[in-house]
Amino acid sequence: MDLIQYTLPNGIRCILKRVRSAVAHCALTVNTGSRDELPSEYGLAHLLEHSFFKGTTHRKSYHINCRLENLGGELNAYTTKEETVIHTTTLKSDAAKAVELIADIVFHSVFPQKEIDREKTIIIDEINSYKDTPSERIFDDFEDMVFAGTSLGHNILGKKGSLMKFTRDDLLRFIGRTYNTDQMVFSMIGNISEKRFTELCNRYLGETASHPRTFERDRTDRYVPMxxxxxxxxxxxxxxxxxxxxxxxxxxxxxxxxxxxxxxxxxxxxxxxxxxxxxxxxxxxxxxxxxxxxxxxxxxxxxxxxxxxxxxxxxxxxxxxxxxxxxxxxxxxxxxxxxxxxxxxxxxxxxxxxxxxxxxxxxxxxxxxxxxxxxxxxxxxxxxxxxxxxxxxxxxxxxxxxxxx
Incomplete structure (x- = not known):
């Protein structure tokens, strides 16, 4: 079946592929990654991804983690050089809960400083683990070489020293600058009708105010092989x-x-x-x-x-x-x-x-x-x-x- 496409008044683009399945997958893909960090923000995009799970105006961290898992579903996220993705897998009957949860953590997170500080220690453990895995670490070091001097030329995880300095205000400032509604795509695949899909998008994603992007990414410098x-x-x-x-x-x-x-x-x-x-x-x-x-x-x-x-x-x-x-x-x-x-x-x-x-x-x-x-x-x-x-x-x-x- 063809892809169903729908754009909300705030600029968020929504796509649905209907398939016969008891399972539904949802994701909000944001055109924001480590590349969009300022030099003083290296590691912030990834910390933000972790911090989305630490409490909203409606839920504590525990309730976020249990919302879909108690139903047999999954909630997860990842950060790349250019994107941040929050995604879920649920039974199709629970798809509305998944859409609501994604919207809640992206648009209503409160980022308690105590939770942020705790999450920093988790990321430091992730950094240490990554340093113990040369077959993975070498790819990041190679990208640093190939994209030296550009926003693509630094590690997504950041460094321990700078990571420990980040505060709630830093996260909010980063969101305000880079989480732009015209740079978001909400996608779903499952046995969901077009009418139901647009209703869910309007109800949970449409309430967010329009916030278009006002900056451009820097261009990669002239490549020097080494x-x-x-x-x-x-x-x-x-x-x-x-x-x-x-x-x-x-x-x-x-x-x-x-x-x-x-x-x-x-x-x-x-x-x-x-x-x-x-x-x-x-x-x-x-x-x-x-x-x-x-x-x-x-x-x-x-x-x-x-x-x-x-x-x-x-x-x-x-x-x-x-x-x-x-x-x-x-x-x-x-x-x-x-x-x-x-x-x-x-x-x-x-x-x-x-x-x-x-x-x-x-x-x-x-x-x-x-x-x-x-x-x-x-x-x-x-x-x-x-x-x-x-x-x-x-x-x-x-x-x-x-x-x-």
Missing amino acids: TRTLHRSSHQAHCIIGNQAYSLREEKRIPLSLLTNLLGGPSANSLLNLVVRERNGLSYTIEAGFTPLSDTGISTIYFGTDRDKVDLCIELVNNELEKIKRGEISPRLLNMAKKQFIGQMAIAMENNEGYMLSAARNYLYYNRVETIDSIRRKIREVSLDDLTEVAQTVFGGNLSTLIYK
Whole structure:
């Protein structure tokens, strides 16, 4: 069924996909993330996400946590570089409770300082845990390199020292500046009628006053490739090779997504997995990733290996990249890669929650959600020349490398 679209007078955009299911998923996606923090606010967007659960004008923290969980449902949230998302999963009969709860914590939170201070200790524990996981930490350090000097070039969690200084007033000031109604998308997927959907949106989200955005995000600075080795106390060595890449608004993101999946996607027959793991036994995990953002993107190749095998792994990766840059992909392999990618995407779209979150992000930036048929067509239209071009651009002589040893 087609997507139902509805915009409230205050500018909040609402989308519904009707499916036959006993379960309903809801989310409020806000176009605000760590990128929107001022230098004195690093870590504030993530602290705010945690603090939404600490009390409203209607509920204590305990009642927020129990509201849906007592019904078998779930309430959760996450923060990225560019978005904050609060999402729920409930039985369809409890969908109204979910919408009301999301609206309550986003628009009526009171942020008790005592609760904020307690939550800071939780985030510090999260920071410590993250520091003990080099396979995750290296991605943040790599982004700091690639986006050095910009609002994208700092960790979402923030630093312990600055985190401890934040107050309730800081949270309220950040909300007042960045939580703009024209930068919000409320999404739902479930067996809900259009009439019921619009009633819920008007009742719980429509009461919020219009508050359009008045600032623009800073542009990314000129990229300077670099190579860096950091010494970490870990058993393995870890390595990331990558570059800035295409944004959400560039059509070349499609062939780069296809190339990324061919190189190091989740399938065991990805090119890098075959050459580095299967043929040479050098790495348990090797993968490629591409994250398009609103005005830029980042493309990465990551692997973990023994300390004395890093150079050999890099050589093997570069050999595969050189073949692709020379156009040495057979028509048969390209056709297989397209079928594989289309199949993976179709299967992923069967996950209703994942589809809802992805659709909301698309609607946030494009004001539309592409159909699976449109996506299939664009993937099928990718040519060998397209793959060669993006490989030469993204994996040319301007790569950065970060190694943990």
